[in-house]
Amino acid sequence: MKIRLTRFFLFCFIWPLVFPSAGFCAAGKIKIVATSSTLASIAEEITDRKADIYFIAAPKRDIHFIAPTPKDVMKLKEADVFIHAGLDLEAWRDPLLNAVGRLDFMWPAGEKQIDVSKGISLLEVPETLSRAQGDIHVYGNPHYWMDPENAKIIARNIAEKLAALYPEDQEWFLRNAETFSRKIDGRLASWSREMVPYHGSPVVVYHASWSYFAERFGLVIAGELELKPGIPPAPKHISELVASMKEKHVRVIITEPYRERRTPDRIAKETGARVLTLTQSVGAFKEAQDYLSMLDYDLTKVAEGVKAGRETP
Numbered sequence: 519m520k521i522r523l524t525r526f527f528l529f530c531f532i533w534p535l536v537f538p539s540a541g542f543c544a545a546g547k548i549k550i551v552a553t554s555s556t557l558a559s560i561a562e563e564i565t566d567r568k569a570d571i572y573f574i575a576a577p578k579r580d581i582h583f584i585a586p587t588p589k590d591v592m593k594l595k596e597a598d599v600f601i602h603a604g605l606d607l608e609a610w611r612d613p614l615l616n617a618v619g620r621l622d623f624m625w626p627a628g629e630k631q632i633d634v635s636k637g638i639s640l641l642e643v644p645e646t647l648s649r650a651q652g653d654i655h656v657y658g659n660p661h662y663w664m665d666p667e668n669a670k671i672i673a674r675n676i677a678e679k680l681a682a683l684y685p686e687d688q689e690w691f692l693r694n695a696e697t698f699s700r701k702i703d704g705r706l707a708s709w710s711r712e713m714v715p716y717h718g719s720p721v722v723v724y725h726a727s728w729s730y731f732a733e734r735f736g737l738v739i740a741g742e743l744e745l746k747p748g749i750p751p752a753p754k755h756i757s758e759l760v761a762s763m764k765e766k767h768v769r770v771i772i773t774e775p776y777r778e779r780r781t782p783d784r785i786a787k788e789t790g791a792r793v794l795t796l797t798q799s800v801g802a803f804k805e806a807q808d809y810l811s812m813l814d815y816d817l818t819k820v821a822e823g824v825k826a827g828r829e830t831p
């Protein structure tokens with residue numbers, strides 16, 4: 519025991535004095551599990567080396583439909599904090615938590631879970647809560663992190679809850695959230711300027727996951743391939759969509775890496791539109807390794823797509 523305590527003292531107190539970049543006791547890192555790579559990336563900005571962060575949904579998978587693995591269950595059982603998107607984005611969240619058996623991670627009352635949707639102004643909130651016809655956005659559109667203003671709210675939610683759970687590091691978390699917000703403000707100003715020429719451009723999306731992004735950057739969602747969120751494209755709906763795209767001169771279809779390409783490619787062929795594969799998940803592409811570079815990637819692709827569409831007769 520004496521040897522163990524001596525080692526602990528050396529690693530936790532002497533080591534950081536010699537190497538200030540260590541800054542804290544590695545053994546004392548907070549164990550965080552996040553549902554997505556994007557929430558994990560924002561949590562990384564806030565905790566900055568004070569946490570080991572694990573995420574469940576691989577960046578190229580549909581966050582709505584994940585089959586958690588035994589490793590995910592094990593990680594959650596051992597975690598200190600659970601970060602998730604709230605609402606019904608992660609349809610697998612509650613069954614997973616039931617399997618894990620952690621009441622303190624259960625939504626909405628668990629004291630060690632962080633629902634980052636707190637304080638977000640939701641879009642497309644239905645008048646009645648119903649999963650009729652398989653709708654998977656029953657509380658409103660849950661893809662809110664694609665508006666950088668909402669990423670600031672997410673960061674603050676994470677920082678405030680961590681500050682409450684770990685008051686000794688309160689200043690660290692809150693200051694990092696401020697720094698992240700300032701970085702977003704800086705980039706948002708330039709993104710908004712760069713998108714001005716494309717304001718009002720109509721785009722069609724595969725799934726209703728781009729509403730916040732479109733609203734922030736002045737794009738108009740002119741239709742969805744899915745009949746309702748989560749309901750696959752149906753022939754009648756697609757033929758109506760094609761007619762409407764031709765009429766409105768829609769030249770961009772936005773999809774994600776995990777969706778089938780046959781339908782968007784067929785529509786593109788019939789309408790002269792381009793199919794853009796964008797991402798909402800940090801790490802899905804090598805150019806999108808954190809929140810800011812992910813937005814950069816998506817906005818650059820959209821601007822190029824809309825511009826090319828305009829130049830095509």
Ligand SMILES: [Zn+2]
Pocket residue numbers: 582654655660661725726727747
């Ligand atoms: Zn969705």
